[in-house]
Amino acid sequence: MFNFYGDDISAFQIISLILYVVLAPFAGGLIAGIDRKVTARMQGRVGPPVLQPFYDVGKLLQKEAVTVGRGAQDFYVMCCLIFMIIAGAFFFFGFNLLMVVFTLTTASIFLVVAGYSSNSPYAQIGAERELLQMMSYEPMVLLTAVGLFMVNGSFNVENIIGNEVFSLKFLPGIFIGYLFIITIKLRKSPFDLSMSHHAHQELVKGLTTEFSGKTLAALEISHWYENIFLLGFIFLFFANGTWYMAVIGIAAVVVCYFLEILIDNGYARMKWQFTLKSAWIMTLIFGGANIFVLYYLRGYLWLAA
Amino acid sequence: MASYITKSPWIIHYDGSSCNGCDIEVLACLTPMYDVERFGIINTGNPKHADIFLVTGSVNEQNIPVVKQIYDQMPNPKVVVAIGICATSGGIFRECYNIVGGVDQVVPVDVFVPGCAARPEAIIDGVVKGLGVLAEKQAALAKGVRDAEVPGAYKYEEAAEETAEAAAEEIAEEAPEAAAEKAAEERKEEEAV
Numbered sequence A: 001m002f003n004f005y006g007d008d009i010s011a012f013q014i015i016s017l018i019l020y021v022v023l024a025p026f027a028g029g030l031i032a033g034i035d036r037k038v039t040a041r042m043q044g045r046v047g048p049p050v051l052q053p054f055y056d057v058g059k060l061l062q063k064e065a066v067t068v069g070r071g072a073q074d075f076y077v078m079c080c081l082i083f084m085i086i087a088g089a090f091f092f093f094g095f096n097l098l099m100v101v102f103t104l105t106t107a108s109i110f111l112v113v114a115g116y117s118s119n120s121p122y123a124q125i126g127a128e129r130e131l132l133q134m135m136s137y138e139p140m141v142l143l144t145a146v147g148l149f150m151v152n153g154s155f156n157v158e159n160i161i162g163n164e165v166f167s168l169k170f171l172p173g174i175f176i177g178y179l180f181i182i183t184i185k186l187r188k189s190p191f192d193l194s195m196s197h198h199a200h201q202e203l204v205k206g207l208t209t210e211f212s213g214k215t216l217a218a219l220e221i222s223h224w225y226e227n228i229f230l231l232g233f234i235f236l237f238f239a240n241g242t243w244y245m246a247v248i249g250i251a252a253v254v255v256c257y258f259l260e261i262l263i264d265n266g267y268a269r270m271k272w273q274f275t276l277k278s279a280w281i282m283t284l285i286f287g288g289a290n291i292f293v294l295y296y297l298r299g300y301l302w303l304a305a
Numbered sequence B: 001m002a003s004y005i006t007k008s009p010w011i012i013h014y015d016g017s018s019c020n021g022c023d024i025e026v027l028a029c030l031t032p033m034y035d036v037e038r039f040g041i042i043n044t045g046n047p048k049h050a051d052i053f054l055v056t057g058s059v060n061e062q063n064i065p066v067v068k069q070i071y072d073q074m075p076n077p078k079v080v081v082a083i084g085i086c087a088t089s090g091g092i093f094r095e096c097y098n099i100v101g102g103v104d105q106v107v108p109v110d111v112f113v114p115g116c117a118a119r120p121e122a123i124i125d126g127v128v129k130g131l132g133v134l135a136e137k138q139a140a141l142a143k144g145v146r147d148a149e150v151p152g153a154y155k156y157e158e159a160a161e162e163t164a165e166a167a168a169e170e171i172a173e174e175a176p177e178a179a180a181e182k183a184a185e186e187r188k189e190e191e192a193v
């Protein structure tokens, strides 16, 4: 087909991009619904219907619009949603992984600004905590991208998936580190400091306290988009261009998400100090050591690939 | 467009001057035994996210602004459910010097749940009844009609203002006499010294 600075763009890339933009909210909402159902079962409850997240968002869209701060907060949340979609679009288009990571950061920053803009003490403390959370997970996200680059010789998602190397074999440490910080990103206990899925915490609803109606719905949908490509990262560790590894990759995503739900239900919330320290220690020990070893094995790896 | 509000009613629970009996029962609704999340009900603790306002206990002089504040912060459509006989009429605390009466003295109430304490089944029943009202209000809102101010809902406020005015007048009338008495007392004290 046509050219994109030297790279051929395949029909496959365009199809996966369109599928992502259209289907990710549905898949993300469904995952959220299954999450709530499984959580309820773990607590010995029946739980809501699997489609509950869609009902919630549908309702929020129908509610009266109440905005704090002359509409600024709505604007920031919409920016967050748009950049989240773009970040995921880069990912599913097979574009540069670093681009994905930095666009994701941009989206998160817009969310923080939205929190600050409301002038509510709950939202502001939530925004501060969100910044601390970003500081905790960001190094490991970058190391994940770097690790995948060192093994596959490219930052492009397309090449990482197409490459014959089974990345997890060389990146076990990075994988563990990524699993650790994805708990923060998915807003699971013990790291759901800035806003919690569960009610009745000391910050009311943290960052989202002042959002209501359509704004809250937009935020929810942006989380759905986000979760889909965050889980896509896990897939990258398994993909090596064959169909059976793709199946194993998807199975691994399911297992990892189940683990996250288990952790969510098994832990109370920790303080931000613990979040920051533990995330950086995990990043250094697992991520750093893995990169260090790879650095010395580099010649061997690229020969093998 | 289908109405989703009846499938996803989020709740905020406020304890007026309850004895905590009704509060425990409200919380019991969230436990695995009753599990109201089956109906998509979530206890948000945040008025901006809530659709249903559960009030337990009667309203007293100090929490009138709090109840109003929570009610005003909830986006339309919204429903108020008064839980327990205290929230309905003041209950056994009705005669207390600080009690104003039921929640309906301060904000318009849509559903009253009787009982002391109201049983979890009754509370769930009340919330489900509230869903019907919520659906009606949603339909009205779609046509551009906001929550109508219920006549008489704020009658307490007016009454309180009148009382305060009357009291102020009384004080003003008594003022000269009181001043004379005080001056006399001071003179006595000075003489004693």
Ligand code: SF4
Pocket: B017, B018, B019, B020, B021, B022, B023, B056, B057, B083, B084, B085, B086, B087, B091, B092, B115, B116, B117, B118
């Ligand atoms: S109705 Fe009964 S149980 Fe409920 S708050 Fe009043 S006194 Fe307590």
